Amino acid sequence: MVEFGKLNKALKLPTNPKELLEGLPFNIGEQWSGKTIRNKDMYVEFGGPRVKAAAELIEFNEEDKNLEDGKIELWGPDIDEIDEGASYSFIETIMLSGLNLDKITPAILEGIISHFHDFIEGVMHLNMRNLIWIRIHKSIAKKGIRIEHLARALMGQLKANFPQIEKIEIKFLIDSAQNPNKTLRILKDDCFYIWEQRNIEALELNDDEVDKFYGCTGCKYYCPNHACIITPNNYGTCGVINWKDADISYKLSPKQYFFEIPKGDILNNLYGSYSGINQKISKFTSKTVERINLYSAIKDPQTSCRYFEALIFQIPEVDALGIADYYYKGETPLEINFSTVNKIYNRTNQSPGYRGIALTTFRDKKFMQGDGGWKRIVWMNKNLKERIAKWIPDELKDKIATEENALSAKKLIEFIDTQDHPLKKEYWNGTTWNLK
Ligand code: SF4
Incomplete structure (x- = not known):
């Protein structure tokens, strides 16, 4: 793990869950989960769509005898040192050790830690890993919440729920929203690398x-x-x-x-x-x-x-599929912006023509094979296309449009035509576009 820069605070917290969870300026429990904190009620946010980078990473470090149980370190300002209403890039790394840690996995805990944040009264936590979005409510800021309290709540819940965890250290980096050089470097050099190693094995x-x-x-x-x-x-x-x-x-x-x-x-x-x-x-x-x-x-x-991590959506005019990543904010060939596509997509119920996916899905040999596989993909937002470029079959790389090529069905049809997309053979009879 690369160094974060100039340290603001280093604290040694208690090590048993009962003491960790005592005297906090908020309550903790399932009843606080799933809340939304609106802009007007937000004291500060970490991650989310207004910032360039964020991540929560959990690593096991059984070899490291130097891991100091209860230690937290903070780079950047604490909650009482920031301006109300501000957004920050953010990294939280949790290092764990324990003899029986092989019975759980860091990925499982990265999923569960999302809930442990969200169980805190006055804290909203969405998503996982590099998509996290944390908001702290003004009411809890008024009660004096600090990063130390957040760390206590996380350490306490982890230890209470997973007795095999013997030691925990947490590092927080709170960084500029728009120029988060350190955050971006840690995200690219460490987090993405570590997550990719786990993917390769799986x-x-x-x-x-x-x-x-x-x-x-x-x-x-x-x-x-x-x-x-x-x-x-x-x-x-x-x-x-x-x-x-x-x-x-x-x-x-x-x-x-x-x-x-x-x-x-x-x-x-x-x-x-x-x-x-x-x-x-x-x-x-x-x-x-x-x-x-x-x-x-x-x-x-x-x-x-x-x-x-990404949403597949059907484009009826060409009977094909487009895909945008979670943070895409621009227009789509459906002639509405992606936030609206997202709202139309009814997530909990089954919505034929829409499907949320993980980014690993792109490397799956069976990728949407029921729909025709890669041959059915005609559009992707540019960032997503660049990020997963190595998984797109070579013969299709230039044939999939982005927002720079097509933001309407008419433009998409022109693009498919000029680029000789395989769908053209299926639907284009030389003069008209024949959908089945
Ligand atoms: S998104 Fe799916 S896999 Fe991930 S934690 Fe939720 S239910 Fe589990």
Whole structure:
């Protein structure tokens, strides 16, 4: 981990959960989760759409004998040293050690730590990893909340819920919203590297090699009728939880966030339809969702909750698919901006033609194969296209439009025509665009 720069504070907190959670200027509990803090009520925000970079990273460090239990370090201003209403880039790294940590995974804890922030009265926490968005309510700022209290709440909840954690250290970096050089460097050099190492290992497996899948209800606090289906080819939509994480976590604590899904019969290999998934998804979503196709955004797609890294949306005029990443704010070829697309997408219910996905989905060999796979993708926002460029088949790289090429169906058809997109062969008869 690179150094953060000039240290503002270093504190040694108590080490037992009871003492950590005593005397805090807020309450903690599930009843505080899922709240929204509006702009007018916000004292400060860390991460979110107004800043250039943010991340929460959890690492296990069993080798490091120097890990000092209860230590926190803060780079940048504390909450009482900032201007009301400000936004900051933000990094929070949590280092853990303990003899039995192999029974959980850092990714699982990165998912759970999101809830542990959100359980704090007056703290809103959305998303995970580099998409996090934390807001602190004015009422809690008035009661004197500091970074130390946030750290106590996180350490206390972690230790109370995971007794195998022996030592915790937390580092916070609070950085400029628009020129967060340190934050960007840590994000690129450390966080993305570490997350990618975890992906490489997990992506060695594929759906045909395992006899069971898992469902995740980790977001039940916000979306009671949503469950992600986790298979080797299909990460949870947040991009954090893979099949190996779910497997380890389920064996450790079968009643917590995951449920087991025996595959059952393969109903349709191309679409990734399994009787086992349909039975379980119906049960865990109170029959809101009865069928899921793992490899389709158009027919019986998986639902998503508040967390997804990118959204696939159907473009009816060309009967094809566009994709934008979570933070894209611009226009789309649907001739509405992406925030509106996002609102139209009914996340908890199944919305054929829309599907939230993790970024790892792009490297899946079965990527939306029920819909025609990569050949059906005609548009992506530029940032997303650049970020996942190495996973786009070479022959399609120039044929997928971005906001720089097409922001209407008419322009998209022209682009498809001039770039000889494979869809052209299917729909263009030389004079008109024939949709099936
Ligand atoms: S987005 Fe899905 S996989 Fe991620 S925590 Fe929520 S339910 Fe679990």
